[in-house]
Amino acid sequence: MSLNHLSAKWRQWRWQMEFYHTPLELRYSYRLLSxxxxxxxxxxxxxxxRVPRFFPCRLPPRPRDIMAYQPEAYMNQHHPDVYETRLIPAWRWxxxxxxxxYRLYxxxxxxxxxLxxxxxxxxxxxxxRPAWR
Structure with missing residues (x-):
């Protein structure tokens, strides 16, 4: 095999890999969600x-209501998969x-x-990068 042939194969393989890659990593997101x-x-x-980002988000409950739960039980009930969904680029977007x-609160x-x-x-x-930082 000539060097030219290997170079052409390499370019073809690299183009195919770039074709399969998406900025939002859809395959990875689908595997994680599955x-x-x-x-x-x-x-x-x-x-x-297409939900606008400027829609107001739902206010969290009062601290008294959250503290009525056992430690860590509130987050397990209301945000059960926040660890995994944070890894999905479309969710972070x-x-x-x-x-x-609000989740931090x-x-x-x-x-x-x-958490x-x-x-x-x-x-x-x-x-x-929020402006208040």
Missing amino acids: RISDHPLLRLLLLFL RDTPQRAF ETVCAYDEP TGYETEYLWRRSD
Whole structure:
């Protein structure tokens, strides 16, 4: 085989790999959602509905209501798969700093220390960099 032939094969393979890669990592997102959801395709498609980011998000309950739960039980009941969904690029794309701050508030009130650390790091390292930082 000549070097030219190998170079052409390499370019062809590389083009195919770039063709299969998407910025939102749809295959990875689908595989992840199939582990945590009964209907992963539907859940992935719902992430692409054009809901404006400026819609107000639902206010979290009062601290007294959250603290009535056992430690970490509130987050397990109201946000059961927040660890996994945070890994999905389409979900991160739709998430807003306000929603992340509300989740942080809920984790502090629910005494969920590991999730408080994860949510703080997620809020701090967001790519859109809120102006208050």
